[in-house]
Amino acid sequence: MQDTLLIVEDQFIEANNLKIILLKADYRVLPIARSVDDALEIIEKQVPDLVLLDIFLKGERTGIDLAHILKARGIAFVYLSANSDKSVFTAAKMTGPYGFLIKPFRERDVLAMLDIAWYHHTQKAMVRENEAKQKSPASTAGRDRELKKIVGDSEPVHEVLRNVETVADTNVPVLLLGESGTGKELVARLIHDLSPRRAAKLVVVDCAAMPPHLIESELFGHEKGSFTGAVEKRIGKFEQASGGTVFLDEIGELPLDLQVKFLRVLQEMEIEPIGGKRKKVDIRILAATNRNLEEEMGSGRFRMDLYYRLNIFPIHLPALRERPTDILPLAAHFLEMQTARFSKHVTGFSEEVKQKLLSYHWPGNVRELENLITRAILLCQGEQINEVQIPKMHLMGAHDNELKVKTMTESEREHILNALRQCNWKIYGPGGAAELLAINASTLKSRMKKLGI
Numbered sequence: 001m002q003d004t005l006l007i008v009e010d011q012f013i014e015a016n017n018l019k020i021i022l023l024k025a026d027y028r029v030l031p032i033a034r035s036v037d038d039a040l041e042i043i044e045k046q047v048p049d050l051v052l053l054d055i056f057l058k059g060e061r062t063g064i065d066l067a068h069i070l071k072a073r074g075i076a077f078v079y080l081s082a083n084s085d086k087s088v089f090t091a092a093k094m095t096g097p098y099g100f101l102i103k104p105f106r107e108r109d110v111l112a113m114l115d116i117a118w119y120h121h122t123q124k125a126m127v128r129e130n131e132a133k134q135k136s137p138a139s140t141a142g143r144d145r146e147l148k149k150i151v152g153d154s155e156p157v158h159e160v161l162r163n164v165e166t167v168a169d170t171n172v173p174v175l176l177l178g179e180s181g182t183g184k185e186l187v188a189r190l191i192h193d194l195s196p197r198r199a200a201k202l203v204v205v206d207c208a209a210m211p212p213h214l215i216e217s218e219l220f221g222h223e224k225g226s227f228t229g230a231v232e233k234r235i236g237k238f239e240q241a242s243g244g245t246v247f248l249d250e251i252g253e254l255p256l257d258l259q260v261k262f263l264r265v266l267q268e269m270e271i272e273p274i275g276g277k278r279k280k281v282d283i284r285i286l287a288a289t290n291r292n293l294e295e296e297m298g299s300g301r302f303r304m305d306l307y308y309r310l311n312i313f314p315i316h317l318p319a320l321r322e323r324p325t326d327i328l329p330l331a332a333h334f335l336e337m338q339t340a341r342f343s344k345h346v347t348g349f350s351e352e353v354k355q356k357l358l359s360y361h362w363p364g365n366v367r368e369l370e371n372l373i374t375r376a377i378l379l380c381q382g383e384q385i386n387e388v389q390i391p392k393m394h395l396m397g398a399h400d401n402e403l404k405v406k407t408m409t410e411s412e413r414e415h416i417l418n419a420l421r422q423c424n425w426k427i428y429g430p431g432g433a434a435e436l437l438a439i440n441a442s443t444l445k446s447r448m449k450k451l452g453i
Contacts, residue, residue, distance in 0.1 A: 003027055003028065003049045003050065003118070004027075004028045004029075004030060004046070004048045004049050004050075005022055005027050005028070005029050005030065005048055005049065005050050005051070005052060006029075006030045006033060006039065006042060006043070006048035006050075006051045006052070007019060007022075007029065007030075007032045007033065007051075007052045008032075008033045008034075008035075008036075008038075008039045008051060008052065008053045008054055008057065008063065008066065009032065009033075009034070009052070009054040009057075009080060010034045010035065010054065010057050010058045011054075014080075014103060014104070014105070015032045015034075016032075017104075017105060018052065018080075018105050018110065019032060021105065021107050021110050021111070022110070024107075025111055025114075027114075030042055030046060030048055034057075034058070035057055035058060035059045035061075036057060036059060036061040036062075036063075036065060036066045037059070037061075039051070039053075039066055040066075040069070043073075043075070047073075047075065048075065049076065050075075050076045050077065050078065050098075050114070050117055050118075050121070051066075051070055051075060051076070051077040051078070052077070052078055052080055052101070053066060053067060053070070053077045053078065053079055053080060053097075054079075054080045054081070055079055055080070055081045055088065055092055056081070063079065063080075063092075064091055064092055064095060067079075067092070067095035067096075067097065068095060071095055071096055076098055076117060076120075076121045077097055077098065078097055078098050078099045078100070078101055078113055078114070078117050079092055079097050079099070079100045079101070080100075080101050080103065080105075081100060081101075081102060081103065098116065098117035098120045098121065098308070099113045099116055099117055099120075099308050100113075101113050112305055113305075113308075115267075116305060116308045116309060119267075119309065119312075120308070120312050146190060146193050146194050147161050147164070147165070147190070147194075149186070149190055150183070150186065150187070150190065151326070151329060151330050151333045152323060152326035152329065152330065153325065153326065153329065154318075154323040154324075154325045154326050156318035156322055156323045157318070157323060157326060160187065160315060160316075160317060160318070163313075163315045164187060164190055164191055164194065164315070165194070167191065167313050167315075168190075168191050168194035168195050169194070169195060169196060171284050172312055172313050173266060173284070173285045173286070173287065173309065173310055173312055173313070174188075174191060174285075174286045174287070174312075174313050174314075174315060175251075175287050175288070175289070175310045175311050175312075175313070175314045175315070176188060176286065176287065176288035176289075176314075176315050176317060177288070177289065177290075177314055177315065177316045177317065178288075178290065178316060178317030178318070178319070179290050179317075179319050179365055179408070180290050180364070180365065180367070180412070180439075181320075181364045181365030181366055181367030181368055181438075182317040182318065182319060182320070182365045182366060183317055183365075183366050183367075184249065184288035184317055185204065185247065185249060185288070187315065187317060188202075188204075188245075188247040188249075188286045188288065189202060189247075191245075191286060192244070192245040192247075192284075192286070195245065195284065197243065197244050197245050197284055200241070200242075200243040200244030200245070201240065201241050201243075201244040201245070202241070202244055202245045202246075202247060203237050203240050203241035203244065203245070203246050203247070204247045204249065205218070205219065205237050205246065205247065205248050205249065206249045206250060206440055206443060207248055207249060207250045207251055207252075207253040207254050208249070208250035208253040208440075208442075208443045208446055208447075209440040209442045209443045209446075210442075211442075212255055215254070215255065215258055216258055216261070216274060217230075217234060217236070217274055218236060218237055219236050219237050219238055219258070219262075220236040220238060220261065220271050220272060220273050220274065221233075221234045221235050221236030221238075221239055221271075221273040221274070221276070222234050222236075222273050222274035222275055222276070223273060223274065223275035223276045225275070226273075226274045226275025226276070227274065227275070230274075230275070234273075236271065236273060238265060238271050238281050238283060239271065239273075239279075239281055241281075241283045242281055242282055242283065243282055243283075244283065244284070245283065245284045245285075245286060246283050246284070246285055246286070247286045247287070247288070248285065248286070248287040248288070249287075249288050250288065250289055250290070250291075250443075251287040251288065251289050251310070252289040252290075252291035252293060252296055252301075252302060253446075256301070256302075256303065259302065259303045259306050260303070262306065263303065263305060263306050263309060265281070265283075265285070266285060266306070266309045266310070267309070268280075269281055269282065269283070285310075287310050293307050293311075294307075319362070319365055320362040320365045320366055320368075320369065321361055321362050324358065327357055327358055327362075327369070328354060328357065328358070330366060330369055330370075331349065331357055331369060331373055332348075334369065334370045334373040334374070335348070335349070335373055335377065335385075338370075338373060338374050338377050339377055342377060342378065344377055344378075344380070345383055346377055346380050346382075346383060346384070346385060347383050347384060348383075348384055348385070349384065349385045350384055350385065350386045352386070353376075353385055353386060353387065353388050356388055356390050357369075357388065357390075360390050363411040363412065363414070363415045364415050364437070367437070367438045368415070368437075370438070371436055371437070371438060372388055372389065372390070373388075375388075375389060376388045376389070389422075391418055409451065412447070412451065413451040413452075413453065415437075416433070416437070416444070416447065416448060416451065416453060417453065419433040419436050419437050420433045420453070422436065423436055427441055427444060427445065428441050
C-alpha cells in the first residue's frame with residue numbers, strides 16, 4: 001500500500017503517535033504540518049491522497065479553514081478532534097469530511113476510519129464519472145418516464161430527482177433521510193428501476209417490523225437444525241436479492257449486534273447464515289430512516305463505522321409542508337388514482353377543500369394526504385369533493401403565532417392517536433389504524449410502545 005497521507009496537527013506527541021500507526025500500516029506519510037500555512041506549503045510540492053486534519057490549530061486559520069481549501073482542490077480529508085462542542089462539529093461537518101477521528105487515537109479506530117475514507121473517495125469518484133456520461137435519447141426517454149413516478153414540480157422535488165439520476169447507475173449505497181410518509185420507499189424503487197440491476201429483484205426489508213430475535217435469520221438466513229425451531233433451511237433476504245437491490249427501511253431500528261454483521265455485507269459483500277459458512281453476495285444496498293443517526297451515534301445506539309459506510313450518498317426527502325406547491329397536484333394525482341380503484345366518478349375538489357388542504361400542516365406527509373383523499377372519495381356522494389376530515393388543531397391560519405410548536409415526537413403521537421380514534425381503537429385488519437396510516441401493524445405497535453400509547 002503506497003497511499004500518501006498528510007498529518008496536520010500542532011501537538012507533537014499526538015501527531016507522532018499517529019504517524020507511527022500509519023507507517024506501521026504501510027502508508028506513506030509526508031512531513032507533519034503544524035499549521036495551515038505549513039500544510040499548504042507541503043501540498044504545493046506533493047498532493048497527498050488524504051489529509052488527517054486537526055480542527056483546532058495554532059495561528060489565525062483553523063483546520064476548518066484548511067478544509068474549505070482542500071475541498072476546492074478535490075483532496076479528501078478526515079478531521080482529528082478532542083472537542084465535542086456541537087457548534088464546532090456542525091461547522092466541521094458542513095465542509096464534507098470523510099469522517100472524524102477522536103483523540104486519543106487508537107490504532108484500530110484510525111485504520112478503520114481510513115478504510116471508510118478510501119471507500120467513500122472511490123465511490124464518489126464513480127458517481128462523478130457516472131454524472132459525466134452522455135445518455136442516449138432512448139435511455140433518456142425511459143428515465144423520464146420513471147422519474148415522472150415522483151409527483152411534484154417544486155425545487156425540493158427536483159433536487160431529489162437530480163440526486164436519484166446521479167446515483168442510480170452506480171453501486172454506491174444510498175441513505176434516504178426524511179420524516180415518515182415522505183416517500184422513501186418510492187424513491188428507493190425509483191433508484192432500483194433506473195439502475196443496471198432493474199431486471200433483478202428489489203427486496204424490501206422493514207427493520208422496525210421484524211421481531212429482534214428473528215431479524216438475523218430474516219436477513220442472513222439459516223441452515224436446517226442450526227437452532228431450536230429451524231426445521232428447514234432458510235434463504236435470507238440478502239441472498240434472495242442476489243444480482244439486485246436490498247432496501248432496508250428504518251435502518252436505525254437494527255440492533256447493535258446485527259449492525260456489526262451488516263457492516264461486513266457493506267465492506268465485503270459477504271454474508272454468514274446462522275449455522276452456515278460465509279458466502280459472497282452481489283447486491284446493492286439502499287437504506288432509509290426517519291431518525292437522526294448522528295444523535296443515535298452519540299447515544300451509542302448506532303455504530304459510527306456503519307454510519308459512514310451508509311452515508312456516502314444521502315438523499316433528503318422534504319416534508320410535504322416544505323413543498324406546499326405540490327399539495328394540490330398530489331391531491332389531484334391521488335384523486336385520479338383512487339377513483340379508478342373504487343370505480344367512482346369524482347372529478348375534483350371545491351375551493352373550500354383546496355384551501356383546507358393548503359392550510360394543513362401535514363405531520364403525516366404524502367402518505368397522510370393519500371389516505372385523506374381516499375377517505376374523502378369513499379365518503380363523497382357527488383362528482384366533487386366538498387368536505388375533507390382534517391384535524392382542526394393542525395390547521396394553519398391567522399392564529400399560528402398563538403399555537404405552541406410541537407416536537408416531532410408530539411406530532412407523531414398525536415397523529416397516531418387521531419388515527420386510532422377514527423378507527424375506534426382498532427389496529428389490525430380492514431378499517432384499522434395500521435391500514436389508515438399505511439404502515440405495518442407491528443410497526444404501528446412498536447411506535448405506540450415507544451410513544452407511550
